[in-house]
Amino acid sequence: MAGSLQLWKKTRIAIERGYVANGIPVLPVVADGTYAKRSYKTGSYSSLSGMAVIVGFYTREVFFISVRNQYCSICAYAERNGKEIRVHICYKNWNGSAGSMETDIISEGFRSSIELYRVIFCTHIADGDCSVYNILFKIRPYPDRTVVKIECRNHVLRNYANKLKEIATNGQLQHINLRKILAGSILRMRTAIVSSVRHWKSHTSYSELEQLRNFREDALNAPRHIFGDHSGCQKYFCTGKEEKIIIPELRESGILSLIEDVKNRCILNNARSLLKDADSNSPEQFNNIVAKFVGGKRINYCLRRSYRGRSPAAVVAYNTRRPLYKLHKFMYKFSPGKYTKTLENKRSSLKHRNKPKKYVRKITTYSSKSSRFPFESDYGPQSQKPDMTLQPS
Ligand SMILES: [Zn+2]
Numbered sequence: 001m002a003g004s005l006q007l008w009k010k011t012r013i014a015i016e017r018g019y020v021a022n023g024i025p026v027l028p029v030v031a032d033g034t035y036a037k038r039s040y041k042t043g044s045y046s047s048l049s050g051m052a053v054i055v056g057f058y059t060r061e062v063f064f065i066s067v068r069n070q071y072c073s074i075c076a077y078a079e080r081n082g083k084e085i086r087v088h089i090c091y092k093n094w095n096g097s098a099g100s101m102e103t104d105i106i107s108e109g110f111r112s113s114i115e116l117y118r119v120i121f122c123t124h125i126a127d128g129d130c131s132v133y134n135i136l137f138k139i140r141p142y143p144d145r146t147v148v149k150i151e152c153r154n155h156v157l158r159n160y161a162n163k164l165k166e167i168a169t170n171g172q173l174q175h176i177n178l179r180k181i182l183a184g185s186i187l188r189m190r191t192a193i194v195s196s197v198r199h200w201k202s203h204t205s206y207s208e209l210e211q212l213r214n215f216r217e218d219a220l221n222a223p224r225h226i227f228g229d230h231s232g233c234q235k236y237f238c239t240g241k242e243e244k245i246i247i248p249e250l251r252e253s254g255i256l257s258l259i260e261d262v263k264n265r266c267i268l269n270n271a272r273s274l275l276k277d278a279d280s281n282s283p284e285q286f287n288n289i290v291a292k293f294v295g296g297k298r299i300n301y302c303l304r305r306s307y308r309g310r311s312p313a314a315v316v317a318y319n320t321r322r323p324l325y326k327l328h329k330f331m332y333k334f335s336p337g338k339y340t341k342t343l344e345n346k347r348s349s350l351k352h353r354n355k356p357k358k359y360v361r362k363i364t365t366y367s368s369k370s371s372r373f374p375f376e377s378d379y380g381p382q383s384q385k386p387d388m389t390l391q392p393s
Pocket residue numbers: 072073074075076088089090091092
């Protein structure tokens with residue numbers, strides 16, 4: 001994966017902007033893993049193969065990839081039949097649990113970043129579903145620098161909404177009307193957090209600490225604002241419209257304390273990460289390409305080298321966007337024929353065309369309506385009027 005032009009450019013920018021530690025450029029990265037077998041939220045992580053990638057946050061290119069296999073069909077056959085293992089290239093390289101594959105690969109990527117690219121991965125953006133950061137904290141890949149962890153914004157907000165939904169659908173709590181109101185307010189509660197982040201992030205003149213303090217105050221006040229009590233709201237935050245205050249009922253039922261608990265765990269604990277406003281979308285997009293290469297995880301490709309071969313193929317497709325052209329050029333040292341080029345160009349233009357357009361809310365205002373009708377000088381409020389200013393006689 002070496003020799004990336006994008007990485008080279010970003011490294012140069014990092015040096016120019018002074019993001020350098022001991023003469024080595026520092027770059028933020030996003031890391032995530034994927035498995036060859038689905039677990040369907042059951043928690044049974046028994047995949048025979050697993051893979052993880054480290055993707056540049058700005059470059060959106062895969063910097064590091066590795067695969068762990070805990071099965072080799074030739075070794076397994078010999079073991080099963082009590083025969084001697086014949087000479088073969090063995091792709092089994094993992095004896096631990098499936099869950100620890102991701103941690104091992106990502107920590108290996110951090111350890112080898114200086115050797116491979118001569119850069120330091122200073123910030124680790126992750127979705128918070130594995131213990132990578134604990135290991136990074138223990139092994140300290142860079143002796144004089146601690147890697148900073150940032151939780152993915154989308155995952156934090158999704159967890160927040162899911163936990164609130166659990167409260168709203170928990171029948172044991174009774175108070176069905178209050179739970180219904182909560183269920184209908186989940187999106188507003190999420191929006192309140194997103195708006196506050198956007199507001200304080202735009203205040204670049206404030207220090208990071210001030211932004212954090214103000215955001216935490218907003219987050220603390222958010223449930224009161226949503227359930228009608230606007231006494232503690234900031235002016236930019238809300239206009240204080242009159243609503244029925246249901247805070248006392250929520251407090252009495254015990255639901256408010258549960259909401260506060262979820263807010264503390266999901267939002268306040270991750271306030272610093274939320275203000276960074278970073279997401280782990282790039283490895284998720286890459287995992288999507290891997291799923292295409294492994295046939296949507298329907299076929300077991302973990303018996304020998306299939307999974308290991310398909311994962312780097314997905315990296316070529318993700319990094320180059322023109323895999324056939326790049327592979328041909330690399331292998332034969334000349335460009336492929338016109339049909340291959342046409343095919344890839346068609347694919348990329350189709351992808352571009354089918355890209356979902358960003359939704360922009362249409363706001364019909366008086367001025368926008370009037371702009372649809374050009375300036376009418378003969379009729380309407382814009383009509384020409386005679387100059388009636390009094391002239392001295
Ligand atoms: Zn083997």
